[in-house]
Amino acid sequence: MQFSKPGGRVMPRFTIPRDIHYGRESVGLLSTIRGKRAMLVTVGGEMKQRGILSRAETALRRTGMEVRLLEANNLEHVEQAVAEGASAMRAFAPDWIVALGSMAIDAAKLMWILYEYPEAALSDLHLPFSLPDLRRKARFAAIPSIGGGAPEATAFAEVGGTAEQYAWAAVDYGIVPDVTFIDPELGAAASSVEVAEAGLEAFAYALDAYAACEDAPFAEPPAQKAAELVLQHLVAAQAGDGFAREQILYAQTLAGIAFSNVRAGLTHALVRQTAAVLAGGRAQRGALNVVFLPHVIRFNAEDSRIRARYARLARALGLRGRADTLAVQALTDEIEALCATLKLACTLRQFGNAQELEGRFPAIAARAAEDFCTQANPRAVSKEDALEILRAAFGKAE
Known part of the structure; x- marks a missing residue:
């Protein structure tokens, strides 16, 4: 903040x-x-x-x-x-x-x-x-x-x-x-892909902000509400439901309010720097958010204090898990299941020239670690940490 x-x-x-x-x-x-x-x-x-x-x-x-x-x-x-x-x-x-x-x-x-x-x-x-x-x-x-x-x-x-x-x-x-x-x-005339990616971008912003806003009580409510709206309405919004698309627009603004007041976090930094090297650039950001988000959550949740925050949000979203570790696992499982339901790319390997992208990982990691938004991440991030997340998000060859 x-x-x-x-x-x-x-x-x-x-x-x-x-x-x-x-x-x-x-x-x-x-x-x-x-x-x-x-x-x-x-x-x-x-x-x-x-x-x-x-x-x-x-x-x-x-x-x-x-x-x-x-x-x-x-x-x-x-x-x-x-x-x-x-x-x-x-x-x-x-x-x-x-x-x-x-x-x-x-x-x-x-x-x-x-x-x-x-x-x-x-x-x-x-x-x-x-x-x-x-x-x-x-x-x-x-x-x-x-x-x-x-x-x-x-x-x-x-x-x-x-x-x-x-x-x-x-x-x-x-x-x-x-x-x-x-x-x-x-939002009415947007394509199904645009709607899905916008919703997932809002979800990523909301979760990054929620994890980072322990000392920012005014940012926490819009972050939680944005996440709720996305989980409740994104599948229907992608299918063309007008009311659901309206809710995704509102989720987008609520997530923006939250992350603006805590300066986003590691997911946003990784997305920014990866999108810069991909064909399509900015247009790829929505899809990249859902690729990185589960891995960023797992990285941050290695800190027990941050893990407890994610777990609290997971339970507020109706996900099960009595132990914090299980609640966080339910949250990352939900994100990956949502990605599959929406038929979006779920690994970096699915974006463009995989070999060329992988070769750029050291440079992307260095820039992500220095990114302004990374300063707001609730856990300190080194270049090596960012590189490890990039490799995890790359996925395994089929």
């Missing part, structure tokens, strides 16, 4: 969006925000095709605001895309930035920082919790899609990432959105 020091005292902090609007037609509640100019930020054509962009624009114009669209479609060139977006914001001078879709939220957060501070560069953002105050020029509204790491509720913004270079990222409570709108329609 990040600490601030008002008056010389070290005080814990819990930060979430000021308002979270949720439920059908909630995008229309953009009409409740007040300002002069709003810049809508999108990535790709998904929001336009689903009619979300039109609804958002209509709601904002209803307030009398001038509205302009910024399409950020060249995120493979992150520095250029963010600089161009920030330049467009400076030219238009919005007092609201409204990002539609999870990738757009991440990108727009970085643009927002450079809009507020034109003298800054992406390379200045690498130190966590070091940003100066934002909102001198604009506030931020987020409309998430399903999947993508819950930037609608977190202090994280991340774009890009390759085998040679870390993703461009900023971590600061100042970039938690002011207001978030969660509309179930945003």
Whole structure:
């Protein structure tokens, strides 16, 4: 957990969006925000095709605001895309930035920082919790899609990432959105694979956060609720049930609230660094979470104190096991069974070129051990520990 020091005292902090609007037609509640100019930020054509962009624009114009669209479609060139977006914001001078879709939220957060501070560069953002105050020029509204790491509720913004270079990222409570709108329609048109991976990503974030939040009592309830929603609804959501998909959207945001306030953990670090070397990159993250999560739980649970926390969560989720060891085993068994039910890859061997990926394990392990999120893991992690988990997650040849 990040600490601030008002008056010389070290005080814990819990930060979430000021308002979270949720439920059908909630995008229309953009009409409740007040300002002069709003810049809508999108990535790709998904929001336009689903009619979300039109609804958002209509709601904002209803307030009398001038509205302009910024399409950020060249995120493979992150520095250029963010600089161009920030330049467009400076030219238009919005007092609201409204990002539609999870990738757009991440990108727009970085643009927002450079809009507020034109003298800054992406390379200045690498130190966590070091940003100066934002909102001198604009506030931020987020409309998430399903999947993508819950930037609608977190202090994280991340774009890009390759085998040679870390993703461009900023971590600061100042970039938690002011207001978030969660509309179930945003999950209705997602593919079954997208829904399954989004749910498992939320589950992994929730469990990482729960394990790490012994001293963060405000983060524990959203972590537990997110895990409950995923186990209750993910299979039906993958099959297309509208109510179940709505619950997965809510689980995503709840998990984001939890992990943002404890800074995630080892699963997220391993996923980030492994996805960077895989074809498809960020798109692979949801599937990778369920591959790593059981192994991270087993690693962390070697500490009896952490094992007791996992066991308590397992029992709260309705899993059996009187002894803590048996409860934790029931939890990892449930995750692996869920992976099989959803017909997702359950080992790293099933991703792309297995031999090439295995050869990159030492580099991935080194980067994961140094990853910012690993600092929040409840058990210390060495490069050798990360490498052992990678090898376990690789699986055996059939």
